[in-house]
Amino acid sequence: MKILGISGSPRKDDTSGVFTLVKTVLENTGIDYELISLRKKTISGCIACLGCVKDNVCKVDDDLKPLRDAIVEADAYVFGAPNYYSTMNAGSHALLERFFQFRHQAGDLLWGKLAVAVGVGGTSGSFPADEIEKMFLYNFIETVEKVSGQGAASCYSCGHGETCMVGIPSMIHGEGLKITPDMIPDVKKQPDVMAAAEKAGKTLGARLKEGHDRMQVTQAMQEKMMAMFEGSV
Numbered sequence: 001m002k003i004l005g006i007s008g009s010p011r012k013d014d015t016s017g018v019f020t021l022v023k024t025v026l027e028n029t030g031i032d033y034e035l036i037s038l039r040k041k042t043i044s045g046c047i048a049c050l051g052c053v054k055d056n057v058c059k060v061d062d063d064l065k066p067l068r069d070a071i072v073e074a075d076a077y078v079f080g081a082p083n084y085y086s087t088m089n090a091g092s093h094a095l096l097e098r099f100f101q102f103r104h105q106a107g108d109l110l111w112g113k114l115a116v117a118v119g120v121g122g123t124s125g126s127f128p129a130d131e132i133e134k135m136f137l138y139n140f141i142e143t144v145e146k147v148s149g150q151g152a153a154s155c156y157s158c159g160h161g162e163t164c165m166v167g168i169p170s171m172i173h174g175e176g177l178k179i180t181p182d183m184i185p186d187v188k189k190q191p192d193v194m195a196a197a198e199k200a201g202k203t204l205g206a207r208l209k210e211g212h213d214r215m216q217v218t219q220a221m222q223e224k225m226m227a228m229f230e231g232s233v
């Protein structure tokens with residue numbers, strides 16, 4: 001059994017809140033895992049060429065190509081993305097758009113699998129976590145837990161954070177701000193967030209170990225998706 005972790009942050013692993021939380025979730029599953037960072041990877045969004053319709057294999061030749069087997073073979077996913085403009089960042093969204101390749105014909109490559117969604121934002125990570133859950137739903141993947149934390153907005157280290165009128169530090173702390181290291185948000189300093197990541201890992205690990213009926217999960221996710229559409233069409 002194997003879990004695939006994906007950190008959608010372009011930041012270096014040791015400075016990314018997303019990477020830290022995804023790794024913490026994975027470590028707490030008690031199951032073998034692989035953790036991939038999208039940093040420096042070039043992955044475009046879906047170009048709607050329909051090249052994947054016959055064989056469920058995307059024909060776009062970029063850094064997603066070598067990851068396809070790991071995505072198909074994984075029994076579950078821990079996917080994390082940073083909050084950019086109150087949604088997930090473009091790199092993470094692009095990768096999840098390309099999950100379109102798994103949705104044709106029998107389309108059962110990912111159906112009924114389990115996942116944990118992780119989001120980190122300068123204020124909150126709930127927007128990307130919710131978006132990840134929604135995109136997983138399209139592949140009938142059940143998000144068993146969501147984890148959201150506050151990370152360090154670049155404005156704390158860009159050199160203008162104390163005077164910038166549009167940056168997150170002035171929004172949070174107000175005018176006349178003096179930035180000190182202790183006020184820079186870090187998920188590792190948020191015990192409730194770290195505890196939520198540990199709990200999410202344990203929940204995912206337990207669900208996988210006890211075994212789950214993928215067809216049952218698929219049906220439940222189909223119903224959830226239809227309920228989401230109700231009233232919108």
Ligand SMILES: Cc1cc2nc3c(=O)[nH]c(=O)nc-3n(C[C@H](O)[C@H](O)[C@H](O)COP(=O)(O)O)c2cc1C
Pocket residue numbers: 009010011015016017018019081082083084085086087120121122123124150151152153154
């Ligand atoms: C282009 C850009 C847009 C951002 N927009 C938001 C935003 O709308 N809301 C928010 O809370 N944080 C926003 N942030 C801050 C990031 O979410 C924050 O730095 C977070 O720690 C990123 O996660 P990471 O540390 O794993 O990269 C933005 C950052 C960038 C670079």
